[in-house]
Amino acid sequence: MIDLNEISCCFITITAAALALISAIFILFRLPKSPQKAKKYHPIGSSYLSQILNFYRLHDFMTDLSRKHKTYRLSTLFRSEIFTTDPAVVEYMLKTNFPNYVKGLYQYNILTDLLGDGIFAVDGDKWKHQRKLSSYEFSTKILRDFSSVVFKTTAVKLVRIVSEASASNRPLDMQDLFMKATLDSVFKVILGIDLDGLSRTYEEGARFTDAFDKANAITSFRYADFFWKIKRFLNIGSEAELRKNIKVVDEFVYKLIKGKIEQLNNPHVDLQPGKKEDILSRFLELKETDPKYLRDIVLNFVIAGKDTTATTVSWFFYLLCKHPDIQEKIAKEIIEATQVSSNSSIEELAARVNEETLDKVHYLHAALSETLRLYPAVPVDAKVCFSNDTLPDGYSVKKGDMMAYVPYAMGRMKDLWGNDAEEFRPERWLSEKGHFQPKSSFIFTAFQGGPRICLGKDFAYRQMKIFSMILLGSCKFKLNDESKPVKYRTALTLHIEGGLHLRVFPRSSHDTIFNA
Template identity: 80%
Template sequence: MLDLTQFSSSFIPLTAAALALIFAIFIFRTHLKKSPQKDKKYHPIATSALDQVLNYYRLFDLLADLSRKYRTYRLSSFSRNEIFATDPAVVEYILKTNFPNYGKGSYAYSIFKDLLGDGIFAVDGDKWKHQRKVASYEFSTKNLRDFSGGVFKATAVKLARIVSGFSASDKSVDMQNLFMKATLDSVFKVILGIDLDALSGTYEEGARFTQAFDTANGFTSYRFVDFFWKIKRFLNIGSEAKLKKSIKVVDDFVYKLIKSKMEQLNNPHEDLHPGKKEDLLSRFLELKETDPKYLRDIVLNFVIAGKDTTATTLSWFFYLLCKHPEIQEKIAKEIIEATQVSGDSSIEELAAKVNEETLDKVHHLHAALSETLRLYPAVPVDGKICFSDDTLPDGFSVNKGDMVTYLAYAMGRSKDLWGDDAEEYRPERWLNENGHFQARNPFIFTAFQAGPRICLGKDFAYRQMKIFSMILLGSYRFKLNDESKPVKYRTALTLHMEGGLHLRVLPRFSHETGVNA
């Protein structure tokens, strides 16, 4: 990802000058000719591109602040409007009711194409429908669900063993960094069936891929605010030169794995190896999907969806548990009661008791994870392009080519949607009178999107986060390394913590007594 100081010193002055020129042209064009659409009514203009650039470091809070004044508002630029919505009726309309009229569009596709290709998160229409149909079926199979559960447990045990080293040495650990590596290991095993071993760093080629993939992801995100990226790509300079180099490393690695997997599945002797067709890539190959470029795009789209989103959510979750130790202890007690572990149980023994039955018992844990996603959604904003002129449920117009962006971050903090305590971390709001988890309206709680594009991996994400949390919180207590240091997000496509999450780790049980320490 990009250094914010470098961003501020070089990008902001150039952008401010460019925006001033564009705005002047826009005003001139507006006065030069009358609009033929006088009968249309548009949302109030509440922000500008310059305002967003100057507040880039706190962009999501800026948008949330404006949402307290206007439930839906817009930014008007030279080429189109960008509408920002927190109204559930508008969200439901673009994600479900009039779904065919709103999609990624050519703008987002041009930004994502180099990294994500024609993958499910970059395309619309028939390409999207085909991949969605196939992937939806595969994600619903018990085989993949059981396989992924075993992968999540094995990775969580490995993570807990690494954490135990920091507990013994009394040194702080960057949990966000570990979560990033652990989720990458998990998603690679589930999708490709290989051990990337990012946690241990012993697989050098895998480590190079990891670094290149993170770099490519960061520079792809940067395109959304870099007005000059196409020029830089044409000249192969600056961030675009680095992006191109990183994608080459990513492609070489992924194509090599795809080729190896295809050779493995074409070898009849490989049938002797149990579980070889459990990973997602093998299952796509069984469906006779053999175009390496198509498979490459599928792999990278699911990697990008399953890595950063889960890791950032777990990071904010552990941060909130450290800020609310009473909630951390309540969840730990629930985990211990559900698994019936004793003080002298090993990490492996605890993991063995984490199964579908015990996962279904930890309602407060599920609620606490959902409450984390409400306040810190992994994808804080998400936009769709309008394909033809339309009128939204609130009576305001939207033109062809306009972007309608729903603000998950702002919606989670809306008192209109969640009550006067909307900004408080209160997992109990997700529990019914029997103490059981109760889902909320997906057009209010938009962390996993909704409608036809609702996240295919929602249940997998919850399962992974619950397994990781049960094994870690059932074994250790966590505290912030520096209680006085503020924790901030880094403005990007996903809600990373700026500077990581540095925690102190304490054993949950005393080795001498076998009781809670």
């Protein structure tokens, strides 16, 4: 298996000094020539060399820079890269002047081999068309009810697995389990099939999962690999590995799409209940039958629903282990909301997790939001400036400049969240009556804002709450090694480096759940 971290360090070391020198020289040529026509540009906050030297703690390094300058820039050979934690600038990018800040050709070229013309890689009419169709489907009661059933079924499987670990007194990598569980869930909701990654009994599905994870990692690595286009042209190294894995992914997905089309065209299948609950079936109902288009939609939804939710729930359980009093407070809220008795089975607990009880767990919802504030699944989100512009802070940006807002740093700004900004305190999300109170999407940026606000926001909260209610209503969790520091891995999504290793114990008043 390709070691992306080793390759990354190699390429970064080779190119760092050259890029720093070239960038420094190029800055001189980018300075305004005429004082009368000079525009004001954001202060240079750091260099690429500094970022490379701080790569292992990059998001905290960017947070330190953001405390000095709400908005700062790095100047490179061809453009400036601008990073902001200013809510006014974020709102301007994501809403007020939304058409001027796009994914752009740079990101499209990086993403398109894996994601095709899916919603996360495109702009313009292609994006509008998919956004309109997807927005409608995500708002339907059919999808909400179907996804809730899928999440509960998967969560029950998860409790079975952790109960076995508890009985044998062995630690579990919960992040790995959450990754498998969320992929199982999203595959069932999107395609209507059981991937069964938790038990890996579906051999073809296991091959797809491994290939998809490798393809996703190598695609992400392209952002740091200055030679990826050359390697793709020569079909060597990581790009050869990417092509091989995308072939496995495509064969699996196209086979499923073909089977779904044949199933829906079979008149004898019409009487089977639930056949049009999954997203693919509903897109086919809308006469969207181009296999390539459907393939792109499927993979974009998979990539959106897998790692982001899994990493958030992983950080959530880490924080609960660091704050056992909050873990117990949430468990008490769950038991009171569901009214489960001491002899309830897992299935009985799951059955009581419904729309009514999901609406009652305000503290759980607040704790999940607090987790996303401190550990957003996507710590940095970048757009490209389409044409020269002036931001609300009075500074200018040039066509082709990258504009990025930084959710990780924004969650740690005292001017946005108070002096206790770095503390895990769910209460900051609650009213005096204990009801959840949302924040502005331009301050709490974990789900973006404006026209590109995450379509799956409610979908993600529902999945995280259902998983949490069934797991925390049944079990207690502790870190396997309290002295070992838990750190993030610097990447596009905020994974826990090395996994999240926990020990699991039956909840004292619900010991019989493990014997159900």
